[in-house]
Amino acid sequence: MKSFSFPLQVSSKTEELCSKASELRDRGKGRVLSYSPKVFIPLTRLCRDFCSYCTFRVSPRTADRLYMTPEEVLAVARAGEAHGCTEALFVLGERPEERYPEARQWLKERGFESTHEYLYEMCRLILEETSLFPHSNPGTLTRNELVALKKVNVSLGLMLESTSRKLLETGGAHEHAPSKRPEVRLKTLELAGAFRIPFTTGILVGIGESEEDRIESLQAIRSLHERYGHIQEVIIQNFRAKPHTRMDGADEASVEEFLQTVAWARIILGAEMNVQVPPNLADPDAGYLIYLRAGINDWGGISPVTIDYVNPEAPWPHLDELRRSVEAQGFKLRPRFPVYPAYFMDTPDFLPWALVQKLRSQADSSGYPASAVHA
Numbered sequence: 001m002k003s004f005s006f007p008l009q010v011s012s013k014t015e016e017l018c019s020k021a022s023e024l025r026d027r028g029k030g031r032v033l034s035y036s037p038k039v040f041i042p043l044t045r046l047c048r049d050f051c052s053y054c055t056f057r058v059s060p061r062t063a064d065r066l067y068m069t070p071e072e073v074l075a076v077a078r079a080g081e082a083h084g085c086t087e088a089l090f091v092l093g094e095r096p097e098e099r100y101p102e103a104r105q106w107l108k109e110r111g112f113e114s115t116h117e118y119l120y121e122m123c124r125l126i127l128e129e130t131s132l133f134p135h136s137n138p139g140t141l142t143r144n145e146l147v148a149l150k151k152v153n154v155s156l157g158l159m160l161e162s163t164s165r166k167l168l169e170t171g172g173a174h175e176h177a178p179s180k181r182p183e184v185r186l187k188t189l190e191l192a193g194a195f196r197i198p199f200t201t202g203i204l205v206g207i208g209e210s211e212e213d214r215i216e217s218l219q220a221i222r223s224l225h226e227r228y229g230h231i232q233e234v235i236i237q238n239f240r241a242k243p244h245t246r247m248d249g250a251d252e253a254s255v256e257e258f259l260q261t262v263a264w265a266r267i268i269l270g271a272e273m274n275v276q277v278p279p280n281l282a283d284p285d286a287g288y289l290i291y292l293r294a295g296i297n298d299w300g301g302i303s304p305v306t307i308d309y310v311n312p313e314a315p316w317p318h319l320d321e322l323r324r325s326v327e328a329q330g331f332k333l334r335p336r337f338p339v340y341p342a343y344f345m346d347t348p349d350f351l352p353w354a355l356v357q358k359l360r361s362q363a364d365s366s367g368y369p370a371s372a373v374h375a
């Protein structure tokens, strides 16, 4: 087994945190790095909120289309199927019909009262017509919305982003984004736990929060997971300042600061948690392999078919390149479903039985996809 050293000079604090974090990862996860082969389905890029760093949202005036049609959704999913993908990742803005009459009209003409109703139908369509499994990130959710979406999603996601209230103040990243209030997001996470929904969450690093805020956010996630056992993975994502946003030119977290946060995530969340960092947002000089030193065990969704619509300027690494790189560091790369095996192999009560059956029919004996992904 190969070891490797940092390609950059780091402080002894970082070395220490990283060494503890990788030891925990090795203990809980071994030297296996998973990823979810996915297609990215941006169902609508309209949104009622305005986050200062966002390049995803568009308005009806600038949008190519208000919503993807069922035919467009199916075409993307079928392209993913042909490449052996397992995940249909639905990404969409927060309740656009509350801000835009055009969105309300589009939905009404097709018999839907809300974006969530339309999302439900599109997830159902994917399940019925393709071999893929939906995982949706529709923003904050009510009880009824969670209960409905649970029927047609193997897992749901909502980034906590941060528990810092400072970000909501004038000039803060979330000044004009009421759905980013930490209490609202924590409420969704808690309800998801109460309804036994495998859930993905995470923090966004470098949007104006402090190191204490990051640690507090990770502790909040840990305490929800201790209570409900439903947090299946935690994403640690670094903010990248993008042109044409209000945070263009804002300071990003340094590579070292980010590494420390990833290591803190592993230390706070423990050996068994799935800790994920997206490889496509890595600093180009430092590269993504340094995250292995900070205790991660997952790369998140990687698509051989679609771009990352949230970060369109940052392509995912090619799967062959990713495999070669991690193998050279003594790790194995393993495709997974958008829900981890523990939630459908070991426990009978998280997913509806129809979803468990469909997952098991495509899984090997350990709960990972039985067939190969084509890059």
Ligand code: SF4
Pocket (backbone or CB within 6 Å): 047, 048, 049, 050, 051, 054, 055, 056, 057, 092, 093, 094, 177, 179
């Ligand atoms: S809620 Fe999401 S889509 Fe809406 S502005 Fe914020 S980051 Fe963009």
